[in-house]
Amino acid sequence: MGTLLMAGWLLAGAAVPAASVADTTVELRRGDRVVVERFTGELSVESWSRSSLSVAGDADDVRGVAVTRSGSEVTVRPDDRKARTNDVELVVRVPAWVRLEVSGRELDVSVAGVEGGVAVRNVSGDVRMDRVAGEIAISTVEGEIGVYGARGPVTAHSRGDDVTLSDVTGDVDVGTGDGDLRLENVTASNLRAETLDGDVYFNGALAPSGTYWISVHDGDATLILPGDTDAHVSVSTFDGELTSDFPVTLRRYQGGGVFDFTLGEGSAQLEVKVFDGEIRFRRREGR
Numbered sequence: 001m002g003t004l005l006m007a008g009w010l011l012a013g014a015a016v017p018a019a020s021v022a023d024t025t026v027e028l029r030r031g032d033r034v035v036v037e038r039f040t041g042e043l044s045v046e047s048w049s050r051s052s053l054s055v056a057g058d059a060d061d062v063r064g065v066a067v068t069r070s071g072s073e074v075t076v077r078p079d080d081r082k083a084r085t086n087d088v089e090l091v092v093r094v095p096a097w098v099r100l101e102v103s104g105r106e107l108d109v110s111v112a113g114v115e116g117g118v119a120v121r122n123v124s125g126d127v128r129m130d131r132v133a134g135e136i137a138i139s140t141v142e143g144e145i146g147v148y149g150a151r152g153p154v155t156a157h158s159r160g161d162d163v164t165l166s167d168v169t170g171d172v173d174v175g176t177g178d179g180d181l182r183l184e185n186v187t188a189s190n191l192r193a194e195t196l197d198g199d200v201y202f203n204g205a206l207a208p209s210g211t212y213w214i215s216v217h218d219g220d221a222t223l224i225l226p227g228d229t230d231a232h233v234s235v236s237t238f239d240g241e242l243t244s245d246f247p248v249t250l251r252r253y254q255g256g257g258v259f260d261f262t263l264g265e266g267s268a269q270l271e272v273k274v275f276d277g278e279i280r281f282r283r284r285e286g287r
Contacts, residue, residue, distance in 0.1 A: 026053045026067055028074065033099040034092075036076045040106040041087040047096040047113030054093045061088040099134070108143075117152070126161075136170075144179075162198070180219075188212075195219060199277075203284065206231050206268040213271050220277040224284045230264035234271040237279055245283035 028034070028051055036043060055065050055076060065088075066079035076092060087106075094100065099116040102109055107125045111118055117134030120127050126143045129136065133151040142160040153171040156163050162179040165172065171190040174181055179198045183191075186204040193200055194215040203224040206212060212231075214221055225231075225246075235242055237257035242248075248261045272279055 027051065028053055028095060028098060030097065031072050033073050033101065034076070034094050035073060035101045036092060037103045038077045039088055039090065039104050042089045042108045043092065043102065045092045045094060045100060045111045045114065048093045051095050055090060057088060057090040061090060064088070206270060208267045210268045212268065214273070216274045216277055218276045220280065221272050221274050222280045222282065224282045227283050228264060230266060231268040231270045232260065232262055232266040234260050235279055237274045239276045240274050240278045242279045244281040246281055
């Protein structure tokens, strides 16, 4: 089946009918926000060098797409007056500088190269982001989240699946109800990570004066830190144990599994709470 690029001139607040498409692109302006909403299926958003938006996919899928402009907001949604969702496979291309927002019900989403910030709200479906920047916010009820290469604050929450962050620079707020949190090569001044039924794996450096809070109800917490880490550490575990590659000198002990100790000069603040599981501090070799 052939592939058709959808585009056309945007009219303020009015849909562009498929029959009127005469150009291959829709021009965008600096400061525009692109909103993609109400689709189900698969959506891929890629950046390109043009100052325009295009929608590509199967001819039937593209004919069912409407593009509207209202001020600086450009919306891509199903062309259905009854507001029903369409199950599609679409590729949307936008300038790297655009601000992107996506919402869907059963939608697998991938975003690459968008640097103006991305927000994704989903009910069911996986979300993956590569080489993104700006404020990143992702929420899904059921689906895996992966962010690989990001500059800017990242908020990512999935109620029922794993959340993975790799090569991220910026403050982090991640959580899952029934999944693992894996944070690899994360550089954050403030970090909050919480899972109810899963493990937390953190591999990164702690910033001076940074604050870090990790909570696990039923699972293990493993932290791989540089040998020169400076942190005041608070640890609590109800039914588990602490193992450490670092020498531990207790500063405060409340009995049970609640105690404080210091690594290096203790400039950062690190709190790790595990109800039923192990806490492991591992020394990272090299830089």
